[in-house]
Amino acid sequence: MRKIEHIGIAVKDLEVSNLIFEKLFGAPSYKSEEVTSEGVKTSFFQNGPNKIELLEATNPESPIAKFIEKKGEGIHHIAFDVEDIEAEIRRLQSEGFIVLNEIPKKGADNKLVAFLHPKSTNGVLIELCQEIK
Numbered sequence: 001m002r003k004i005e006h007i008g009i010a011v012k013d014l015e016v017s018n019l020i021f022e023k024l025f026g027a028p029s030y031k032s033e034e035v036t037s038e039g040v041k042t043s044f045f046q047n048g049p050n051k052i053e054l055l056e057a058t059n060p061e062s063p064i065a066k067f068i069e070k071k072g073e074g075i076h077h078i079a080f081d082v083e084d085i086e087a088e089i090r091r092l093q094s095e096g097f098i099v100l101n102e103i104p105k106k107g108a109d110n111k112l113v114a115f116l117h118p119k120s121t122n123g124v125l126i127e128l129c130q131e132i133k
Contacts, residue, residue: 111131
């Protein structure tokens with residue numbers, strides 16, 4: 001893992017949250033997109049070298065909807081940039097981590113992604129991200 005790629009925050013209303021984060025950072029979101037396979041709409045904010053991803057559920061069965069129902073709005077995951085996501089998945093499995101999706105899938109912001117189960121990471125959902133070339 002080379003660096004924190006972004007912090008994901010689950011929100012109920014992306015429009016309202018976008019306004020809050022625009023005021024917070026003094027700049028608008030640089031990218032918004034929908035990831036249909038995950039049932040989310042996202043907005044990305046840049047603050048120096050740091051990125052924040054806001055996630056709003058697009059259907060009641062999405063992981064974000066279930067997260068908000070259970071825990072409310074707030075930090076959903078921490079994402080780490082990796083050079084080779086498949087090698088990193090194998091390494092982490094060999095170390096005993098529970099990988100939620102052994103085959104990386106297309107995520108937001110032109111990334112391949114995979115997640116580690118919070119049960120194996122002290123309650124924190126970890127996302128691995130590799131730039132799609």
